[in-house]
Amino acid sequence: MAATPAPSAVIELLKPLTWFAPMWAFACGVISSGQPASGQWPVIAAGVLLAGPLVCATSQAANDWFDRHVDAINEPNRPIPSGRIPGRWGLYLALGWTLLSLVVAAALGPWILGAALFGLVLAWIYSAPPVRLKRNGWWGNAAVALCYEGLPWFTGAAVMAAALPDRRVLLVALLYAAGAHGIMTLNDFKSVEGDRRMGLLSLPVQMGSQRAARFACLVMALPQVAVIALLVGWERYWHAGLVAALLAGQAALMVRFLENPRERAIWYNGTGTTLYVLGMLVSAFALRPLVGGV
Template sequence: MAKPAPSAVVELLKPITWFAPMWAFACGVVSSGQPATGQWPVIAAGVLLAGPLVCATSQAANDWFDRHVDAINEPNRPIPSGRIPGRWGLYLAMGWTALSLVVAAVLGPWILGAALFGLVLAWIYSAPPLRLKQNGWWGNSAVALCYEGLPWFTGAAVMAAALPDRRVLLVALLYSVGAHGIMTLNDFKSMEGDRQMGLRSLPVQLGQDNAARFACFVMALPQVVVIALLTAWERLWHAGIVGLLLLGQLALMAHFLKDPRARAAWYNGTGTTLYVLGMLVSAFALRPLVQAGP
């Protein structure tokens, strides 16, 4: 049986998508308030788990179960183009799943539990019979949690070797909610194929203008709550910086909303950058709170 070229495998695993969970993992490490001294091997293993393993697994599984949709939307992708032949896409997704679980088990029970939960979400997002991605409400929620909340939790848990502080969990959850809007941005490019294959993404369900407005609202509201929480926790400088980053996003959103389908990728490269910078600022704001205790 023909084997895929290494370059096709790398393309299947989509390294560009690894940044979001790796960044969220780093935010978790920072927010734990624990010193990194002596922990660098564990941190490196956690970054590997968040991006090149768990996230890459989700990409491989998604491409395998989306091969018919990609034949319409992106026929040059490795599977529909034949550069990953036969059932190699499925075998790679299964192998990466097993490797992810092995690495997570080495890092400890909290990490193994989080990785297992994330991998289950990754598979039911793409695979029948549940195939959460058939509906944008459920599918985007699963991906947002896998990309932001779970890696943040994992980073904090790795450093604390225990369940993270409740404030860390709350802020991670809020940024996961906001990431639902970011996931909606990714759906604009595939509207035609989604319609033909019966995938009910939010741009398909709501129309591009309503979906764009909803995405902006969902991205902005959790950040308003984060600003309020940081203010209540007397982290005024951090709250102010997150507020300025949000104002920058709102200005960019106004431009995006004038032509959502054409500018979704542009906003992903500009407004989303400000969003993730706010995540890091919030993570630093949590450090003294975690160290000081309830």
């Protein structure tokens, strides 16, 4: 009988650092809804729990289980290839977190349950055969970007309104999710060799590091330009100006990143991506007075 994994190994498997993005996007959804938080804090807390430690953690556990052979090359110290998560415990944890996520989502209402179910399906087909979306960087990155940015934003707005969010909220959330496709490409630079050996067609593998880096920067920038134009059209000039300033800061950092993408992808994730998510927050505040309008 396989040994029971240590709690520290389980926590490492669930990758708490990755929870920030969906939790932040959920908070942006809450803010953009325009609904008062007073009296809603238990629901908000449950939604944050659902976005990060449950749904996102589920996706991480499933990915590590189905990626265990790739990780044996790229990251042999990860919990599963190192043996700290023995036997089939990685799969059992992914299944258990899936069920727990659905229970919490059901308690938050039908819109949230539907969003969580959609996100969990994407999480599993991203990693699991026969679909395994991550085999191709175009489809895999799109699925992760939607689950990390667009879906949590929708969930945060829907849980506050207990209804389908305003169409402007949906549009801005979708644009930031599209831009996050570029962020997902940045994450692929660290595993190019293992991906190539295992037949995973990440964009750096398909396009080469330099072209993939330029493409990632373009994909991150263009949706933000669209958001700025929308905010100007909605007469939210100060917010548009702040997002534009944050985009200008990203552009300056992109120049340095493009000089050596393989070496500086992690650096750009910690700098340029921070400015990207700050723009999300500014845009969420810009939407507040507009929700419920025409």
